[in-house]
Amino acid sequence: MSQIHFIGSGQMVEAIIRAMITHESATPKNITAYDIRPERKIELANRYRILTLDKKEDNIEAIKQADIIVIGVRPQDNIAAIGKDITKYAQENALIISIVAGVTLAQLEKMVAAKKAIARIIPNTLTDTGLGYSGIAINKRADKESVEKFVSGFGKALFLEESLIDIFTGFGVCxxxxxxxxxxxxxxxxxxxxxxxxxxxxxxxxxxxxxxxxxxxxxxxxxxxxxxxxxxxxxxxxxxxxxxxxxxxxxxxxxxxxxxxxxxxxxxxx
Ligand SMILES: NC(=O)c1ccc[n+]([C@@H]2O[C@H](COP(=O)([O-])OP(=O)(O)OC[C@H]3O[C@@H](n4cnc5c(N)ncnc54)[C@H](OP(=O)(O)O)[C@@H]3O)[C@@H](O)[C@H]2O)c1
CATH class of the missing domain: 1.10.3730.10 (ProC C-terminal domain-like)
Incomplete structure (x- = not known):
């Protein structure tokens, strides 16, 4: 099973983690989650028995270990700094997934180093049901199969041209x-x-x-x-x-x- 590391552990990431564990697409052992809010460390560890982190050095260690790294912060957060850590410490073939609304693949490639496989996912909020399409645009290095496997833990995958992502968000995710x-x-x-x-x-x-x-x-x-x-x-x-x-x-x-x-x-x- 892939080792999945979440950076930012707010509402949307929690909904994804809960669904993945419930649908057994990942086990608590395969998931780590980092957040700058210390209370999230306690809340998520208690609820899901996953390894939660609130220290920068632990985040870097988890980045090093991860096969999949999910950027789950808000658009206004310091994504450039997260990108720098990923560029410096992630494994060469790690898959980088961003669920951040409005941040394009081109921006992610600039922040995270263009050599990485990157997927931009707009997750549907129906995660607990396993239904609902998440809209996905990927760069040339990412393979659909690995991204689809990740998404299948909390819904269905709809690959589309990045130019359709805003339309999909207003229509499908809303x-x-x-x-x-x-x-x-x-x-x-x-x-x-x-x-x-x-x-x-x-x-x-x-x-x-x-x-x-x-x-x-x-x-x-x-x-x-x-x-x-x-x-x-x-x-x-x-x-x-x-x-x-x-x-x-x-x-x-x-x-x-x-x-x-x-x-x-x-x-x-x-
Ligand atoms: N919620 C939805 O329905 C939904 C649907 C589709 C997509 N999304 C996308 O999902 C992303 C997260 O949304 P959300 O609603 O889950 O937000 P949220 O609940 O506010 O979660 C974001 C978390 O990330 C933390 N954070 C900020 N900067 C960080 C950093 N550098 N490293 C680690 N943690 C950091 C925040 O802490 P502080 O609060 O202390 O800053 C907060 O706990 C957004 O980009 C949004 O566009 C959300």
Whole structure:
């Protein structure tokens, strides 16, 4: 099993570590994590029984030992200094993974030494489920297989051109937000119409899961299933007419475009 070292052990890295251990794609022995916040050393060691570090010299030792080094800090943190340590101490064939939003492969190659295999990953937050695509762009030295193996511990891998990363972030990584928001709105609609909240909740969840399964099992387009469900002048057609009048589709599309725009803006601030 690869030895994986995380630099920066905040929310996203913890979600990845938790999923990897739960899905047994890595054992606690194969994971080390460094953070400048001393409390993270205690929290993560207690929760996952991994070796956690808060001293610079221990971080350097872990960098030396690692097959995979994950940069998990925020865009505004001192990534250049992390890059220097990696350049100086990492094994020649170590795979360097960055989950930092807005930092490009070209910037990483400059900071981390161009000779290294580098992957830029935008992780999906559905890590505990093992579902959800993470968007991945890799440099010439990285091989897809090793990167996919790493990502499979906390979801699915979607390799794409780096130019599509911002679009993928606003659409795919923000994706669960749209679904959570839709579920909340639908449950409220049931309550508004007079159902007790628990019934509205249970019905909505079952319909969400069932509708996705129907699409998968039947291989049909949503429009075909809508046609089957909706008879002339029926209840369903009336509900869809009201939804269309509310500009539902355009509202959703505007929301995605706005998320993509904001992703690009934040990247340009770097
Ligand atoms: N959270 C998400 O949903 C999500 C989704 C996709 C991608 N990401 C990306 O994941 C990265 C981490 O996000 P997050 O939400 O997990 O942030 P976070 O919870 O703030 O974690 C970052 C951690 O790194 C520590 N740190 C800062 N500089 C460091 C250094 N030089 N060496 C070691 N540790 C250092 C921070 O300590 P201090 O607080 O003391 O500075 C903090 O504990 C970001 O780049 C973000 O773009 C996050």
């Amino acid at each position: 994706g669960p937000n749209y679904i959570y928001y839709f579920i909340e709105a639908l449950v409220d609609a049931g309550v508004l119409a007079g159902l007790p909240r628990e019934m509205a909740w249970k019905t909505t969840m079952e319909n969400m899961i069932g509708a996705v399964k129907m699409l998968e099992l039947s291989g049909k387009h949503p429009r075909q299933l809508l046609d089957i469900n909706n008879s002339p002048a029926g209840v369903g057609m009336h509900s869809l007419f009201a939804l269309n009048e509310s500009n539902f589709t355009a509202g959703l599309q505007k929301s995605v475009l706005s998320a993509v725009k904001r992703t690009t803006e934040l990247g340009q601030k770097k």
